[in-house]
Amino acid sequence: xxGITQSPKYLFRKEGxxxxxxxxxxxxxxxxxxxxxxxxxxxxxxxYSQIVNDFxxxxxxxxxxxxxxxxxxxxxxxxSAQKNPTAFYLCASSIRESGELFFGxxxxxTVL
Amino acid sequence: QKEVEQNSGPLSVPEGAxxxxxxxxxxxxxxxxxxxxxxxxxxPELIMSIYSNGDKEDGRFTAQxxxxxxxxxxxxxxxxxxxxxxxxxxxxxxxxxxxxLTFGQGTILTVHP
Numbered sequence: 001x002x003g004i005t006q007s008p009k010y011l012f013r014k015e016g017x018x019x020x021x022x023x024x025x026x027x028x029x030x031x032x033x034x035x036x037x038x039x040x041x042x043x044x045x046x047x048y049s050q051i052v053n054d055f056x057x058x059x060x061x062x063x064x065x066x067x068x069x070x071x072x073x074x075x076x077x078x079x080s081a082q083k084n085p086t087a088f089y090l091c092a093s094s095i096r097e098s099g100e101l102f103f104g105x106x107x108x109x110t111v112l
Numbered sequence: 113q114k115e116v117e118q119n120s121g122p123l124s125v126p127e128g129a130x131x132x133x134x135x136x137x138x139x140x141x142x143x144x145x146x147x148x149x150x151x152x153x154x155x156p157e158l159i160m161s162i163y164s165n166g167d168k169e170d171g172r173f174t175a176q177x178x179x180x181x182x183x184x185x186x187x188x189x190x191x192x193x194x195x196x197x198x199x200x201x202x203x204x205x206x207x208x209x210x211x212x213l214t215f216g217q218g219t220i221l222t223v224h225p
Contacts, residue, residue, distance in 0.1 A: 033212075042116075042200055042215035043156070058212075090155055099144050099204045099213060103155040 002027045006091050006104035013078075013085070013111050021076045021107045023091035030096045032074035036060060037088040037106075046089075049074055050096075078109060086111045118201050118216035127225050131188040135201035135216055138182070145177060145184045146213065148200040156200055160186060191223040 004025045013019045025032065031050050035043040045058030049068040063082025068074055078085045088108050092101040119134045135145070144163045148156035162168045162175040162184065174187040184203075188195055198220050202213040 035215075040217070042217045043202075043213075044215075045212065048212060099146060099202075100158050100161055101146075101148075101156075101213065103157065106155045 004091055004093055004102060004104035006089075006107050009105065009107060011107060011109045013109060015111055016080045018077055018079050019109065021078070021089055021091075021109070023074045023076065023104060024072055025074075025091075025093045025102075025104075026072060027093055027095075027102060028071075029093035029102070030071070031094045032068070033092045033094075033101065034058075034064070034066065034074070034076045035090045035092065037090060043090060046076065085109055115205075115214045116201055116203050116216040118199075118219045120219070122220035122222060124222045124224060125191050127191060127193060127223055129191050129223075131191045131195065131221055131223070133186040133188075133199050133201070133219050133221065135184045135186075136182055137184065137203050143204045145175070145204075146202045147173075147175060147186045148202060148215075150198045150200060150218070152197070188221075191221075193223050193225055196222050 007022045033048040034046040037043050044060050046064050047055055047058050047066040049055035052068055052071050055066050055068050065077045088106050090106045091104040094101050115138045117136050125131045147160040149159045150156040160173055160175040162177045165179050168175045172189045176185045198218040200218045201216040
């Protein structure tokens, strides 16, 4: 079945450590996105990518980095520079010229 | 004004009633609109999209868009307990890339038996 796979689902990190969240899709979608959700809030865009080897900053990119070496994969690194990284991270994808997003199950990051 | 703002909620309706969820938006977010449903602890799923003025119906769901008033709404008829979730309104900014959505803060809906 086609879909988006995020891993890990739960992750604990000590302050000062970088962590990488995986996102893989087999929907053959061109565009991929990373959103962050804090309790009781909507989603905020971190990074997005429309094609391989290209990506753009979203509204809250500081402290995060991404790569898009393959169409299927869009990993997100939460660096030690991110001041408040505890959140629910959602990866999504869409076909070209569509605003309809398909989401992965999310990764919940907690900084100890 | 926030780019996409939803009525604050939470909203509680009895089973079988109509639930009305509302969203207003700024000039920057004016192209297309989407409603996502998010169950507690889960990821959002798309339930409705609307691209032009008027109503769009899909089963028990009706999305309404009024560009003159900068207003978009979602009506859920014959509400069921399984409709209890957070509903997120999202819009695409004019002239920007597809899928770069701006989300409202969400409205929590509870349907009680």
